[in-house]
Amino acid sequence: MLDRRKALKLLSAGAAAFTFVSAQGSLSSIRKEKNKKHLAMAIDLRRCNGCKACVTSCGVENGNEPDEHRTQVVQVVAESGDKQHALNLPLLCNHCEEPACTPLCPTGATFKREEDGIVVVDSTVCVGCNYCAMACPYTGVRFTNSKTSTIDKCNFCIHRTTRNLLPACVESCTGAARIFGDVNNPDSQISKFLDENEVMVLQSDKNTRPNVFYVGLSQEEADQPYTLHIENTWQR
Amino acid sequence: MNEAHWGLLVAAYLFLAGAGAGTVFISGYYVLSDRIKQDSQRQLACYSAIAGSILLMIGTTMIILDLTTFRAGIVEFDLDKFFRFINFFKTFRTSSIMSMGSWLVSLAIGASTVYVLAFFKQLPFHKYLRPLAAINMLFAIGVSSYTAFLLGDITHNFVWSSSILVTIFMISALSAGLAVVLLVKTIIRAPSEPNQAFEKVDALTLTLELILLLIFTYSIYSLSGFNGIDFPLAISSKAGLLWFFGVIGLGLLIPLALNLKAVLTRTALSHSKEYLLSIAVLTGGFCLRYAVLLAGQYH
Numbered sequence A: 001m002l003d004r005r006k007a008l009k010l011l012s013a014g015a016a017a018f019t020f021v022s023a024q025g026s027l028s029s030i031r032k033e034k035n036k037k038h039l040a041m042a043i044d045l046r047r048c049n050g051c052k053a054c055v056t057s058c059g060v061e062n063g064n065e066p067d068e069h070r071t072q073v074v075q076v077v078a079e080s081g082d083k084q085h086a087l088n089l090p091l092l093c094n095h096c097e098e099p100a101c102t103p104l105c106p107t108g109a110t111f112k113r114e115e116d117g118i119v120v121v122d123s124t125v126c127v128g129c130n131y132c133a134m135a136c137p138y139t140g141v142r143f144t145n146s147k148t149s150t151i152d153k154c155n156f157c158i159h160r161t162t163r164n165l166l167p168a169c170v171e172s173c174t175g176a177a178r179i180f181g182d183v184n185n186p187d188s189q190i191s192k193f194l195d196e197n198e199v200m201v202l203q204s205d206k207n208t209r210p211n212v213f214y215v216g217l218s219q220e221e222a223d224q225p226y227t228l229h230i231e232n233t234w235q236r
Numbered sequence B: 001m002n003e004a005h006w007g008l009l010v011a012a013y014l015f016l017a018g019a020g021a022g023t024v025f026i027s028g029y030y031v032l033s034d035r036i037k038q039d040s041q042r043q044l045a046c047y048s049a050i051a052g053s054i055l056l057m058i059g060t061t062m063i064i065l066d067l068t069t070f071r072a073g074i075v076e077f078d079l080d081k082f083f084r085f086i087n088f089f090k091t092f093r094t095s096s097i098m099s100m101g102s103w104l105v106s107l108a109i110g111a112s113t114v115y116v117l118a119f120f121k122q123l124p125f126h127k128y129l130r131p132l133a134a135i136n137m138l139f140a141i142g143v144s145s146y147t148a149f150l151l152g153d154i155t156h157n158f159v160w161s162s163s164i165l166v167t168i169f170m171i172s173a174l175s176a177g178l179a180v181v182l183l184v185k186t187i188i189r190a191p192s193e194p195n196q197a198f199e200k201v202d203a204l205t206l207t208l209e210l211i212l213l214l215i216f217t218y219s220i221y222s223l224s225g226f227n228g229i230d231f232p233l234a235i236s237s238k239a240g241l242l243w244f245f246g247v248i249g250l251g252l253l254i255p256l257a258l259n260l261k262a263v264l265t266r267t268a269l270s271h272s273k274e275y276l277l278s279i280a281v282l283t284g285g286f287c288l289r290y291a292v293l294l295a296g297q298y299h
C-alpha cells in the first residue's frame, strides 16, 4: 500500500505525483454560465494507447522543435491501495479557471481569453522571465520556445479551433481518447461525454480548477490520493 | 524537455538588489543620525551610497540578462527581442509582484542616484540630503522585502512561500549592506567606530540571521517530511552544500566569530580581517539566495 507520504516520496526520486480527485463539483460551477462558450478537453485514459500521435501532430502543427512539447504522453504506474495500474497519461496545459500563471505575469503577455477561456501567451509581448512557468503547479506544461525565445504552451490550437476545426492532437488521436469542445453546448461531443462519465482533474488541491478532464479511474480509486510514478520522461 | 529554470543570474539579482538596498539603508542612517558631521563619516556615507546605487544597477542588469528574449536579442542581433524588457514598463500590474517590483527597483535606482548627487554641496538638491536619505531608506526596505515576496508569491512552492523568508532576506540585506560599508571603510581607511560599535551591530545582525536561518531550516525539514519529499536542503544536494557551508559556515559563523573576538577582546579588527569578514558575509548572502532558489526547484 502506498500512503501519501511514501507516494510523494516518489517525487524526489524524479517521479511526478498527481492527485486525481473527482471534478464534478468544479465542472458544474463552470457550466453555470450556460450561454457562454467554454472550451475544454476530456481525455479518456481507457482509450489512450500511448502512440504519441498527438505529441507529433501538435509539434508539426505548431512548428515546435522536436524536443519542445506542448503536450506529452507519459507512461505511468498508478498505485492505489494494493492495486496497480499502468497507464498512458497525456499532459498539457489545463487552461485553468483560476490559473496560477496569468496573474503573476509582469507584462500581461499570458492571459485567459474572456470569449472562450483559452489561456494564451502573446509571444510578441512576453519577455521570457519564466515567472509563469514557476507559478504553474503542473510541472512541464510551459517551456521556452527556442524560436521565439519566449514561453510557450498549449493554446488549444487557437488558429484551428477559432475556425471550428479540432485541435491537431484531438484530430490525430488514434484511440479517439481526446475529446474537445464547448462544455456549455449541450449537443457537443464533450458535453455528452462529461455528462455520461465520472471525470477527474489533476492536482485539484492546487485550486486552479482545470479545464482538462480525465476519465478512466473508478470513483473509488479516484477518491484516494493517487500516485503516478513516472519512470521515463517523454520522447516523441 | 526545455524546463524553465531560475539559476545563477536570478540569484545574483536577488542578492545584489538586497545588498544594494542594505548599503543605501546604512548610508541613509549615517545621514539621518548626523554622523556625517565628521568628514570621514560623511565620506563613508557618500561612498556607501555610490556603492549601493551601483549594486542596485548591476543587480537589475543581471535580471535583464536572465530574460530569454534579451539573450536571444544579443545572439540573433534582433533589436525587437533585445529591447523587449521595456514591456515591464508598459504596464503596472498589481496582481504581479514582479511587475510592481520592476517599478520599485527602477524608482529605487533613480532615488539613490539623486541621493548620491545630493552629497555634492555644489548641486541644488544638496539641501534635501536628509529627506532624500529618509526616502532611500524606505525604498531600501521595499526592495529588500520585494526580493523575497517575488518568490513568496509562488504559493504552491513550500520553500519559497515560507513566511519567514521575507524577514531572512531583509536581515541578510542589512548584513550585506554592513559588509559593503565595512569594505568601503577599509578601502578609504576611515577610522573605526569607538567601542567596537560596528562589530557589535554586525554581530547582533548576524546572530539574528543565524537564528532565523535555523528556524527556516527546521521548518523546511518538517514541511518536506509532511509532504513526503526529500529535504531540499539536505547536505547531499547542491542547495544543501551551499546552505550549510556557504551560508551558515562561511557567511555567518566565520564573520560572527571575527566580530565576537573583536568585541570580547576590545580590539579593532585588522584591515585584512575586515576584508575577510566583508567578503565572507557577501559570499554567504549570495549563497543564501542561490540555495533558496535551488531548494525551491525541488521538482
Ligand code: SF4
Binding pocket: A092, A093, A094, A095, A096, A099, A100, A101, A102, A119, A135, A136, A137, A138, A141, A142, A153, A208
Ligand atoms: S495548467 Fe499551468 S500554465 Fe496552464 S492555465 Fe493552469 S496554471 Fe496556467
Ligand code: SF4
Binding pocket: A104, A105, A106, A107, A108, A109, A110, A121, A125, A126, A127, A128, A129, A130, A131, A132, A133, A150, A151
Ligand atoms: S515568461 Fe512571458 S508570459 Fe511568462 S510571466 Fe514572463 S512575460 Fe509573462
Ligand code: SF4
Binding pocket: A057, A058, A059, A061, A062, A070, A071, A092, A153, A154, A155, A156, A157, A167, A168, A169, A170
Ligand atoms: S490543443 Fe493544439 S497546442 Fe494543445 S496539445 Fe493539442 S495540438 Fe498541441
